[in-house]
Structures are given as C-alpha cells and as structure tokens.
Amino acid sequence: MSQKRQEIIKIAAALIESKGYENTKLSDILEAAAIGKGQFYHYFSSKHELGLEVLDYFYEIFDREVLEGILSSKKSPEAKINEMLQWVLENHTSKQARCGCIFGNIALELSEHDPAFSKKVREVFDKWIDKLSIVLEEMARGKEGSSCVEVAQGVVALIEGGIMIMKNKQDIKVLEDILTLARRMIATS
Amino acid sequence: MSQKRQEIIKIAAALIESKGYENTKLSDILEAAAIGKGQFYHYFSSKHELGLEVLDYFYEIFDREVLEGILSSKKSPEAKINEMLQWVLENHTSKQARCGCIFGNIALELSEHDPAFSKKVREVFDKWIDKLSIVLEEMARGKEGSSCVEVAQGVVALIEGGIMIMKNKQDIKVLEDILTLARRMIATS
Amino acid sequence: MSQKRQEIIKIAAALIESKGYENTKLSDILEAAAIGKGQFYHYFSSKHELGLEVLDYFYEIFDREVLEGILSSKKSPEAKINEMLQWVLENHTSKQARCGCIFGNIALELSEHDPAFSKKVREVFDKWIDKLSIVLEEMARGKEGSSCVEVAQGVVALIEGGIMIMKNKQDIKVLEDILTLARRMIATS
Amino acid sequence: MSQKRQEIIKIAAALIESKGYENTKLSDILEAAAIGKGQFYHYFSSKHELGLEVLDYFYEIFDREVLEGILSSKKSPEAKINEMLQWVLENHTSKQARCGCIFGNIALELSEHDPAFSKKVREVFDKWIDKLSIVLEEMARGKEGSSCVEVAQGVVALIEGGIMIMKNKQDIKVLEDILTLARRMIATS
DNA sequence: GATGAATGAGCGTTCATTCAT
C-alpha cells in the first residue's frame, strides 16, 4: 500500500471524524493533504471509496486497541471491561466531546442510502458486541442472568447513545455518568 | 397557521425522518407536496426554517404523546415506564425499523454546524430526561440507589443507542432487547 | 386619478430614489404602502409602468419647482440662476448626499435596455437645458459668447456630474464647489 | 495570471461596460467566453470578484493611457489637457456613444450597496482629479484664480455629466460640445 | 505519476406576475 495513500486516508479521517462525511469536501482533503486532484484520483476511484477506507482505518484502530488489545487480552474480564470503558472515556475526552463516535455518525449520516457504509458499520457493531459478549460470558460462569449477547448489545447501545447525548450537549460529564451505568448494567446482568 | 403550510411540514417531516435533512432536497419536498418553488417560499423563508418546523412538529407529537400523555399521567410510575417503552417500540415497529430517532438523527447530522437545530434537540433530550427522572423519583421513594437524573439519562441513552443499532441492522428485535434492558436498568437503580 | 394610486407612486418614488429601480422590489413597495399584490396590479399593469409613473412624479416636481417656479418666473435671469442652483443644493443637502439625481440614476441604470425610461429622461434633460438656455439668452443680450444652448447643456452636465461625484464620495461639499464653478461657467460664457 | 482568466475578464468587461453589472448575467459571460460554470468558478470565487477585477481592468487602461501616459508626460500642460480631452472623445466615439463611462456607471449602479465597488470608483475619481489638478497648477504659475483642485474636480464632473447626457441622447456631439466648455473652464480658471 | 483546467447536473433561492376566490 502506497505511503501517500495512507497519508491521505489519515488526513481525511481526521476531517471526516470532526466534520462528517458529506460536510468534508474533496477540496478540504486536497488542501489538508497538499495534493492535486490528479493525485487523489490516482489513489482513489472516488470520494466514496476514500470514505470506506476511512471507515476501515478507524475500524483497524478500534480493533487493534479495543477488540484485540483490550477485550482479547489475558487479563481478568473485570479488568478488560474496565479498560474498554476507560478507553472510550479517554478517547472522547481528548477530542473534547466534539466528534461523537465515528461509527455512530456514519451509521446515521449514510446508512440509509449507502449500503456499503451501512454494512461496514454493522460489522463493527457486530464484532464489538460479539467480543464483549465473550468477556461477559467469562464473568458469568456459573451465574444466572440474561443472555450475554443481549447485555453486550445493551452496553454498546448505552455507550453509543451516551456519546450522542454527550456530543449534543458538548459535555464530557454525560459520558462519565453513562459509563458508570454501563458498569452497573454489566454487574447486575 | 395555514393548512397548506402544515401539510408541507408533514410531508417534509416524513421525508426528513427517513432520508435525513441534507439528503432531502427541496425538489423532493416540492414533488411530494406537488407544489412549485414559489409556493414553498411563500410559506417558508428557507429550507432551514422548514427544518426547524419539522423538528417542532416531531417534538409536539413526542411531547403530547409521551412527555405529557404518558409520563405526566396519573398512573403508577411502573405503568408510565411501561407505556413509554411500549410507545417507543410501537413507533419504530410501525416504521419497520427504518427511520431511527429523528432527534438522534438530527443531533448527529446537524448539531455540529447548526446551533439552532442543536439547541432544539438538546431541549428534547433535556425535557425527556427531566420528566423521566421525576417518574423514577416516584418509584424510588424510600429506596437507596443512584441519582434518578443519571438513571433517566442512561435510559434515554440506552434507547437512543438501541435505535441507532436497530436502524443500522434494520432489525426491530434489537430494540425489543434493548427495552428489556432498559426495564432492568430502572428496576435495579 | 385614484388617490391610492398616487399614494403608491409617492411611496415607490421614495424607495426608488434611494435604492434604485431594480433594487426596489415589488414586495418592498407593497409593504411600505401596506397593500396586497392584487391591489397593486389593479392600479398598475406592471412594475415597469409604475417606474415610468415614478419618473413622471419626479418630473412634475422638478417642472413645477424649477422649470416653471424658478426658471420661468419674472425675476432677473441672475436671480433665476441663483435660485436654481440653490434649489439643487438644498435638495441634496436634505437627502444628505445619499440619493444622487433620480434622472441621472435612471439614465444610467435603465437607459440602455429600456427605451421608455430613456426617452423620459431625455425629455427631462432636454427641457431643463432648453429653459436654462432661454434664461442665459436673457442675460446675454447684446453680449458676445458661446451659444446659450451649449452653455446650458454644460451647466446641466456639470451639475449631474457633480451630483454623481458627490454621491460617490458621500460629501455635500463636492456639490457646493461644483455649483460655484457653474456660476462662473455662466458668468464667463 | 492565467491567460484564460484575463480573457474572461476582458470579455466580461465589454459586456459590463455596455450592459451594466447587474444586467450582465453570469450566463451571458459564460456564453460569450464559451466556458462552463465550473470553469468560471475555477478562476473567480464569485461574480462580485469578477466585477472588481473588471473595474481594475478599466482602471489600468485609464491609468496607463491617461493618468500616466498623458497627464504625467513631459509635454506642456496645455498639450496634456488637450490630449486628455481628445482621448475622452475618441474613446466614446469608437464606442458610438453607447456605453457611458464605466466608472460613472458603476458609481451610480452599485456605489450605494457595495462598498468595495464604491471605494474603487472613488479612488479613480480622486486620482484623476489629483493628477489633473497638478497639471492645472503647472499652467497657473503666477496667475490668480480658483483652487486648482476645485477646477479639476469641476472638469471631471463636467466630463462625467457630459458622458451621461451623451449616452442618454446617444449623440457624440453632446460630448464634443462639453469638451469645448471644459477647455474654456480651464482657460478661465 | 501528477497537474489543475474543464465539465455539468444539481442546489437553494428570488421575484415579477397570474389567478382562484
């Protein structure tokens, strides 16, 4: 994979994360990347393709850091949950509650009319719920309770909804409170 | 208020709910309402103004049916919670899990660059959390537990996140499961 | 002539004088006159017709006050010239150098593509030059000098050009200086 | 500067000179230049920007040919005046008295509502009066008379007013007569 | 590989005028 191509993806990712896909114009990307139109269309067949690559880029980070790095580690399930929630909080704290979740944003912005984006986002949520569900399973050994998949889905939904409200209020405290509830949801499941 | 104006708002509301604000072109609205450009601008000063009216339109329904009709009724808090969750489920079932929550959609689509939309959405969430929190207070009399406001916020986040995932998966079952968790979140708070 | 019609002309005249013909929208006129579209089109067949009436309205004032009231009076030619120049200065002083000459404005704004406007403006200038020329003739009895018509035309041109520069600079002093030169131009002709 | 850009400016200049700024539609320019909308907006950010460039284009010609080429030359003041007046006459003769003065036209069409245009026109008039005043000063050494600046302003006003009347009458003779008066105004100052 | 000039369908908006009541 060309290095320039990766650089373009990274630059576009930052723009799309903070401004949204439609609202990030190709000219914004070209300017930020300091390249011409010809170079862009040499690396990508369309803005749409770049968008999918950007989604992949975010997915790779999320997969490496959270799904693999945290949820698939050798630590105790409790520690894994803790670290995941901590990761979420830190991620949005560093962006000052401004960006929202890129997957949720894309889900709502483009899912409806673009099956390719929709599919990718669905895979992210599915995999997240799946991995989380396995961790919950570890915790739940021998205990009664709801289906771990459903709880995992609930935790993801709670986090996504929390991020949405946090972004709308521009207040990181919303997310902190939500994560506390996520902990309890897991504990009482 | 003119009847035609109301009709345009209603038609636009349906389009915006299912396609999003930016992706609903003025020409879509004109075609659906069978009117000309001039007539549109006779009733509205801009697409933006229409968008705000559409948000008001949804808020009025939500306020009348849920915030006032259900959460402010004389029934038991348990019944009110039940009816609210039921309303949410029915609302999205009737739309076949296709639209998502109009407030959440707008929140993510426009919050960032349009303060007017952002403010209206914030008010909806705030009022919903506030009313729900009062109901939770009624239920919690004498009991220990988390702050009702935070739990209410969590319930709203859970529902919003659940609707987002439901829409992305195009599967109403997601929402059913999420609402079950919402019940438990309230019960164990 | 209907009184309402006259009222509309007067209101439109004020708007057109200060904002120009094209830049005065029909809706501005309707609002200022507090009438509906139907009433307007009852009295006038088009904006264009109103424009011509407005030009007539200004011409009537100019004719009554200057061409007849001053230039055709029984006073000495010197007094008549003096009063005419004084009238010009007072007219623009009261409007704070903001409007320019309505005839000059229309001449430049519409002459090119609208023969009807062009013709009316031409008549105003012709009649002004003509009347002024007669006064100059009275003064010149027995003296040598340029043709009075040409001097009259020069005085009118000087005044119009002076008003143009005055408006552009938004400075009434320009006009004062110009009128001094007009006096000398007449004296030395 | 791109050659195409210059070509567009030149074509637009001819249209705007003869039809006015507002009355020259973008589509007229595109058609005359045989280009598409996209190309236009590749070179200019707006019609407004083009308008200012067109004004600059005319100013450069005027500055090079008249302000510098004639008024700042080493010839006698009398010759300079003569050549300037001759330039004005030839300029309008070649355009068959149809266009008027572009600076005067813009002054009256846009001065009021567009400060950028107004400022540029003001600078043209100021510089013209200034340069002319210096020439008049040369002529006046040792003689009594009015302030040269005021006379210069009067000459410019006379010319501008004369062009206006010439355009309205579509008759170059008006301008010839006016220029004769301008000569006398200078001689008797 | 790389440039940026060129394309053109589509956007939201304006506004004089017409027409049903």
Place this chain on the structure above:
DNA sequence: CATGAATGAACGCTCATTCAT
C-alpha cells in the same frame, strides 16, 4: 375591488468527477 396563494423561469453558486497535457 381586494386578497394572497401559486407559478416558473432565471439566478448565482457548489462540487465530485473527467480529461488534456
């Protein structure tokens, strides 16, 4: 007489994409 809803052509402008060099 009067209303104001309705029309629709035209406007300036956007922007992803294509193409000649």
